[in-house]
Amino acid sequence: MRILITGAAGFLGSHLVDRLLSEGYDVIGMDNFVTGSRENLVHLVGNKKFSFIRHDVSETIHLTTKLDAVMHFASPASPNPESPLGYPNLPVETLKAGSLGTFNTLDLAMKNQARFLFASTSEIYGDPLEHPQTESYWGHVNSVGPRSMYDEAKRFSEALIMAYHRTKNVDTRIVRIFNTYGPRMRLDDGRVVPNFIQQALRGEPLAIYGNGLQTRSFCYVDDLVDGIYRLLMSDEHQPMNIGNPTETSILDFAKTINRIIGNTSGLNYQTDKRLGNDPERRCPDISRARSVLGWEPRVDLEEGLKRTITFYKNKLGIS
Amino acid sequence: MRILITGAAGFLGSHLVDRLLSEGYDVIGMDNFVTGSRENLVHLVGNKKFSFIRHDVSETIHLTTKLDAVMHFASPASPNPESPLGYPNLPVETLKAGSLGTFNTLDLAMKNQARFLFASTSEIYGDPLEHPQTESYWGHVNSVGPRSMYDEAKRFSEALIMAYHRTKNVDTRIVRIFNTYGPRMRLDDGRVVPNFIQQALRGEPLAIYGNGLQTRSFCYVDDLVDGIYRLLMSDEHQPMNIGNPTETSILDFAKTINRIIGNTSGLNYQTDKRLGNDPERRCPDISRARSVLGWEPRVDLEEGLKRTITFYKNKLGIS
Numbered sequence: 314m315r316i317l318i319t320g321a322a323g324f325l326g327s328h329l330v331d332r333l334l335s336e337g338y339d340v341i342g343m344d345n346f347v348t349g350s351r352e353n354l355v356h357l358v359g360n361k362k363f364s365f366i367r368h369d370v371s372e373t374i375h376l377t378t379k380l381d382a383v384m385h386f387a388s389p390a391s392p393n394p395e396s397p398l399g400y401p402n403l404p405v406e407t408l409k410a411g412s413l414g415t416f417n418t419l420d421l422a423m424k425n426q427a428r429f430l431f432a433s434t435s436e437i438y439g440d441p442l443e444h445p446q447t448e449s450y451w452g453h454v455n456s457v458g459p460r461s462m463y464d465e466a467k468r469f470s471e472a473l474i475m476a477y478h479r480t481k482n483v484d485t486r487i488v489r490i491f492n493t494y495g496p497r498m499r500l501d502d503g504r505v506v507p508n509f510i511q512q513a514l515r516g517e518p519l520a521i522y523g524n525g526l527q528t529r530s531f532c533y534v535d536d537l538v539d540g541i542y543r544l545l546m547s548d549e550h551q552p553m554n555i556g557n558p559t560e561t562s563i564l565d566f567a568k569t570i571n572r573i574i575g576n577t578s579g580l581n582y583q584t585d586k587r588l589g590n591d592p593e594r595r596c597p598d599i600s601r602a603r604s605v606l607g608w609e610p611r612v613d614l615e616e617g618l619k620r621t622i623t624f625y626k627n628k629l630g631i632s
Numbered sequence: 633m634r635i636l637i638t639g640a641a642g643f644l645g646s647h648l649v650d651r652l653l654s655e656g657y658d659v660i661g662m663d664n665f666v667t668g669s670r671e672n673l674v675h676l677v678g679n680k681k682f683s684f685i686r687h688d689v690s691e692t693i694h695l696t697t698k699l700d701a702v703m704h705f706a707s708p709a710s711p712n713p714e715s716p717l718g719y720p721n722l723p724v725e726t727l728k729a730g731s732l733g734t735f736n737t738l739d740l741a742m743k744n745q746a747r748f749l750f751a752s753t754s755e756i757y758g759d760p761l762e763h764p765q766t767e768s769y770w771g772h773v774n775s776v777g778p779r780s781m782y783d784e785a786k787r788f789s790e791a792l793i794m795a796y797h798r799t800k801n802v803d804t805r806i807v808r809i810f811n812t813y814g815p816r817m818r819l820d821d822g823r824v825v826p827n828f829i830q831q832a833l834r835g836e837p838l839a840i841y842g843n844g845l846q847t848r849s850f851c852y853v854d855d856l857v858d859g860i861y862r863l864l865m866s867d868e869h870q871p872m873n874i875g876n877p878t879e880t881s882i883l884d885f886a887k888t889i890n891r892i893i894g895n896t897s898g899l900n901y902q903t904d905k906r907l908g909n910d911p912e913r914r915c916p917d918i919s920r921a922r923s924v925l926g927w928e929p930r931v932d933l934e935e936g937l938k939r940t941i942t943f944y945k946n947k948l949g950i951s
Contacts, residue, residue, distance in 0.1 A: 405799065465792075471776050
């Protein structure tokens with residue numbers, strides 16, 4: 314069985330590649346390296362089950378190899394407006410990945426009569442008015458707001474995928490991914506986990522934007538990838554939340570990182586530089602993942618952070 | 633000044649062509665006739681200010697003529713699942729018109745340093761939780777629901793247009809069009825106005841789906857086109873509602889049509905065949921159109937219906 318993964322050099326994509334290879338599949342990775350890193354795939358050099366194609370998924374994909382599954386994970390994904398890798402600074406690329414990219418990968422799946430799985434996001438719920446979010450919640454999204462290039466591209470993709478499923482009989486799946494962390498998040502992509510860990514490793518106070526009481530539900534990447542793998546193997550066509558339902562405030566999260574690393578510099582409340590329409594709370598209801606996929610997260614925050622910190626220490630050459 | 637209008641053979645597009653010609657512009661119409669009709673443009677044969685290109689806007693547009701404005705009006709627009717012209721039966725075409733079509737027309741406007749105006753819709757508000765809807769309302773839309781091919785394509789286009797405006801400096805405008813009626817609505821597109829008028833002209837009872845208490849705000853097409861023309865001439869880049877804020881229940885609307893036509897067969901309550909997620913109420917707040925464009929509707933429902941009924945009588949050869 315051969316699987317194509319777009320965004321294979323990204324944080325999630327590369328972990329997914331590893332999991333699928335470990336399950337015995339042949340994997341073709343695709344990436345244009347706009348936000349993905351070669352480093353994330355370098356350990357696969359020489360692996361005969363893995364091949365790589367440098368390609369922008371917004372351009373038509375010409376592949377003659379027979380595929381059994383197509384997984385579309387290509388997109389900028391950091392909301393940080395201060396990072397050149399944040400989607401606010403790559404708006405047209407983001408909108409193309411979530412429209413042209415979705416057309417191209419769906420067409421490829423259809424041609425191959427292959428399974429299709431799309432990386433959607435909790436951002437399709439926007440700044441939600443219901444907590445926790447079930448898959449039946451329609452969301453609260455500003456179509457012309459500062460996050461719209463990402464949110465609306467993902468929502469558009471969901472609508473497009475359901476159209477292909479309903480009218481062209483494509484065997485589709487949609488995972489709505491909530492906040493995830495772990496090794497290989499880019500240090501420079503401006504998201505909270507690498508930011509906090511870097512600051513703590515440097516012995517600096519951790520920068521808190523806003524009052525720090527906004528909550529997130531952080532899922533360790535291995536758990537997330539396991540949920541996605543189960544969804545791929547299932548026959549579920551409706552969108553599926555995958556994420557960790559344990560809510561943590563940004564403040565508690567920062568304190569935990571400081572404690573694990575032994576950083577005594579504390580916190581530093583700063584002028585809010587977050588992108589507008591930042592949700593105050595976001596937390597998945599994973600009842601459907603539990604019942605349909607038999608999935609729930611297993612790695613707790615403490616354990617996941619330890620593994621992640623070890624990764625960054627190695628990467629930065631800190632003993 | 634030369635203006636390209638996509639969807640020029642459609643109900644709104646063709647009225648817009650007429651208005652722009654009457655203002656002295658050169659107009660190029662574009663349509664692929666998936667839902668547009670040649671009939672809507674036949675009166676322009678021989679008009680030297682008008683030319684026509686048969687083209688699917690989802691395909692790259694190669695035009696060497698210099699353009700001063702690009703207006704993107706191409707899309708299926710009827711929600712009726714019983715009509716082959718309804719967008720539920722043209723989901724991929726609808727999603728392409730509102731993504732590839734928007735990319736192509738934006739690129740054309742950018743290349744020409746031309747104004748760009750997009751036909752968005754009140755459907756981006758979905759089944760709204762606020763009444764009336766101001767432009768700042770984010771909407772309530774099901775990204776995987778039965779209307780998602782239309783709603784999400786339009787929302788995606790809005791996000792894309794703002795991205796081009798903000799990062800590529802394209803001189804864009806977005807009109808959110810509420811329910812509109814008038815001459816040239818297709819008899820077979822399944823929308824309520826042509827349906828009611830046809831039934832009344834045949835002396836049949838008017839078919840009411842649901843309890844008929846759901847309200848709509850019907851704007852006469854000449855008023856709508858005037859609002860769009862003013863928006864094109866303005867420097868307003870944020871979305872603008874254009875519609876008639878007078879709410880009418882479907883029931884009252886049906887009774888008015890029966891009265892004007894003199895149809896004594898009354899109403900016929902039928903099993904609800906409407907597309908799911910049909911909004912119970914939708915009504916524009918047009919404060920911004922009033923203050924920014926100096927626009928408000930002038931044709932009342934009675935007068936607008938009389939003109940529309942006259943058109944259908946002529947079309948059907950009824951004296």
